[in-house]
Amino acid sequence: MAETAATATTDQIEHDGEGYRRRDFIDIAAVSAAGIGGAAVLLPLISQMSPSKDVLAESSTEIDVSAIEIGQAIKAVFRKQPLFVRRLTAAEVAEANGVAVDSLRDPESLADRTKEGHGDMLITMGVCTHLGCVPLGAAEGEVRGEFGGYFCPCHGSHYDTAGRIRKGPAPTNLEVPEYEFTSDTVVRVG
Amino acid sequence: MSFPWARQYEPKTGLTKFLDEKLPLPRLMYGAIGAGYPVPRNLSYFWNFGVLAGFFLVLQIITGVVLAMHYAANAQVAFATTEHIMRDVNWGWVMRYAHANGASFFFIVVYLHIFRGFFYSSYKAPREMIWLLGVVIFLLMMATAFMGYVLPWGQMSFWGAKVITGLFGAIPGIGESIQIWLLGGFAPDNAALNRFFSLHFLLPFVIAGVVILHIWALHIPGSSNPTGVEIKSESDTLPFHPYYTAKDGFGLGVVLLFFFAMVFFSPNMLGHPDNYIEANPLSTPALIVPEWYFYPFYAILRAFTVDFILPAKLWGVLAMFAAILVWFFLPWLDRSPVRSGHYRPLFRKFFWFGLIPCMALLFYLGGAHAEEPYIMLSQIATAYYFLHFLVILPIISQIERPEPLPYSITEAVLGSDKKAVLGENTTPAV
Numbered sequence: 001m002a003e004t005a006a007t008a009t010t011d012q013i014e015h016d017g018e019g020y021r022r023r024d025f026i027d028i029a030a031v032s033a034a035g036i037g038g039a040a041v042l043l044p045l046i047s048q049m050s051p052s053k054d055v056l057a058e059s060s061t062e063i064d065v066s067a068i069e070i071g072q073a074i075k076a077v078f079r080k081q082p083l084f085v086r087r088l089t090a091a092e093v094a095e096a097n098g099v100a101v102d103s104l105r106d107p108e109s110l111a112d113r114t115k116e117g118h119g120d121m122l123i124t125m126g127v128c129t130h131l132g133c134v135p136l137g138a139a140e141g142e143v144r145g146e147f148g149g150y151f152c153p154c155h156g157s158h159y160d161t162a163g164r165i166r167k168g169p170a171p172t173n174l175e176v177p178e179y180e181f182t183s184d185t186v187v188r189v190g
Numbered sequence: 191m192s193f194p195w196a197r198q199y200e201p202k203t204g205l206t207k208f209l210d211e212k213l214p215l216p217r218l219m220y221g222a223i224g225a226g227y228p229v230p231r232n233l234s235y236f237w238n239f240g241v242l243a244g245f246f247l248v249l250q251i252i253t254g255v256v257l258a259m260h261y262a263a264n265a266q267v268a269f270a271t272t273e274h275i276m277r278d279v280n281w282g283w284v285m286r287y288a289h290a291n292g293a294s295f296f297f298i299v300v301y302l303h304i305f306r307g308f309f310y311s312s313y314k315a316p317r318e319m320i321w322l323l324g325v326v327i328f329l330l331m332m333a334t335a336f337m338g339y340v341l342p343w344g345q346m347s348f349w350g351a352k353v354i355t356g357l358f359g360a361i362p363g364i365g366e367s368i369q370i371w372l373l374g375g376f377a378p379d380n381a382a383l384n385r386f387f388s389l390h391f392l393l394p395f396v397i398a399g400v401v402i403l404h405i406w407a408l409h410i411p412g413s414s415n416p417t418g419v420e421i422k423s424e425s426d427t428l429p430f431h432p433y434y435t436a437k438d439g440f441g442l443g444v445v446l447l448f449f450f451a452m453v454f455f456s457p458n459m460l461g462h463p464d465n466y467i468e469a470n471p472l473s474t475p476a477l478i479v480p481e482w483y484f485y486p487f488y489a490i491l492r493a494f495t496v497d498f499i500l501p502a503k504l505w506g507v508l509a510m511f512a513a514i515l516v517w518f519f520l521p522w523l524d525r526s527p528v529r530s531g532h533y534r535p536l537f538r539k540f541f542w543f544g545l546i547p548c549m550a551l552l553f554y555l556g557g558a559h560a561e562e563p564y565i566m567l568s569q570i571a572t573a574y575y576f577l578h579f580l581v582i583l584p585i586i587s588q589i590e591r592p593e594p595l596p597y598s599i600t601e602a603v604l605g606s607d608k609k610a611v612l613g614e615n616t617t618p619a620v
């Protein structure tokens with residue numbers, strides 16, 4: 001309301017030369033200050049819901065991969081979600097490279113999904129891209145699906161040895177999180 | 191309320207006279223749910239469900255407040271305190287089973303209330319606002335029920351929370367940030383559990399507030415009735431008390447019989463056994479499904495499997511929300527001036543042989559495994575669902591020739607207005 005009153009007064013100044021009243025200025029200044037103050041309150045109210053410092057502190061994980069033998073996989077926890085680290089055998093690497101990338105649902109080569117110099121170290125989230133179940137295949141003796149990688153029991157998604165979706169309802173490959181090798185044997189994820 | 195023959199409140203004792211001057215609460219109640227509210231004389235049992243829904247809201251609030259006295263919203267102990275309520279707390283088991291089944295019964299009566307509205311077109315002028323507020327209540331109920339199901343921190347709680355908040359991840363660009371913001375982390379954990387508890391406690395009181403608005407809006411035109419003909423004279427009405435307090439009371443008794451039969455003899459019938467396993471982020475249950483009352487919308491969500499401009503997952507999310515939001519537009523989609531389905535031959539056919547089987551199918555499919563033939567069936571049912579509201583209803587209201595309406599409610603009940611026995615302080619019926 002204060003703003004409508006103010007516009008009217010501005011028009012009047014130009015047209016019939018009447019001035020502002022001091023009270024109009026005080027009205028607008030007071031309501032604006034209160035409005036900005038009120039809006040500023042929203043910032044902490046919204047921001048408090050974002051991940052807190054302790055949650056963020058756990059948002060990166062260091063993993064020692066030296067103990068993983070060829071052909072073995074381990075389950076780690078990254079951001080409270082399972083993370084699969086798998087050291088591929090030469091046969092599995094060859095199998096992954098033997099597939100025509102263009103023929104895939106989510107075309108990516110094994111090299112796109114691993115780091116240079118560590119082409120046999122496949123690090124992916126253990127979260128099916130369909131509805132978020134945890135696929136099987138990381139632990140010893142678990143079913144690895146028709147393509148020898150991972151198999152999600154919920155709705156039957158089959159992933160190959162590069163963690164790429166090959167069959168089933170999942171839309172994309174298993175997600176490769178951001179990570180880097182801090183040394184030859186240590187990986188920092190996140 | 192707005193009828194001139196409505197009985198007036200007259201305080202008789204010293205106390206009620208004192209109250210009436212200082213805070214006329216008894217007068218308000220008398221006009222709202224007492225003898226001062228004239229109601230159509232021909233209401234069927236389908237008009238019981240509003241009061242029943244109100245009853246279950248109160249039951250949920252009472253049992254919920256009791257449960258909150260013994261529960262701790264912390265991911266370390268939430269599951270344990272839920273079991274503590276079941277095993278150690280005096281009468282804790284009955285409180286929890288009443289609360290869990292109370293939610294189911296709340297949804298049963300609300301679904302019947304909504305379908306009463308669909309059949310008798312209760313959403314039409316002058317009752318649009320009542321309908322809109324009702325849809326708001328339903329949305330709030332869904333949010334509340336979803337968050338309540340997370341609190342026991344079992345496997346279904348955890349994975350349900352993950353899948354449902356994952357829906358927001360389908361929004362392009364900002365989806366993942368929204369999901370992280372909602373959860374306060376990268377997966378459901380302590381932060382999510384705590385905020386869900388806080389909101390699960392708050393929202394029922396917000397619902398109670400909107401219910402008051404819903405009833406307020408109802409009292410302006412007054413209740414609708416099975417003929418859809420508006421009230422014309424006093425002989426069309428009866429005072430709410432004692433006539434409908436008695437009828438609602440009887441209906442409540444019948445529903446409570448079923449309710450307590452479930453609480454005492456089959457309390458887990460509508461639950462999922464997986465929720466008696468503590469939440470484990472590293473292992474998923476074989477079938478993740480929400481509670482039964484979300485099944486139709488879950489079926490719609492999963493019906494989209496093909497990317498078309500937007501990703502399939504996003505289509506599913508949009509369709510799921512649209513399936514409820516379309517109800518907001520119902521008063522303007524159905525343009526027929528006749529309200530009651532009893533006088534609308536074509537509408538009636540599409541209601542009983544279109545919408546009802548379609549909803550029944552969606553209810554079934556939401557709980558089924560995501561595989562053929564269920565996926566194709568959900569696609570057909572979803573298509574019909576939207577077709578019904580967006581195409582069939584508007585066309586019916588254009589081409590249908592309704593059957594003749596009775597002149598008045600009294601005529602519909604007694605055969606003639608002249609047979610009405612009138613109370614005092616009234617004008618004669620026409």
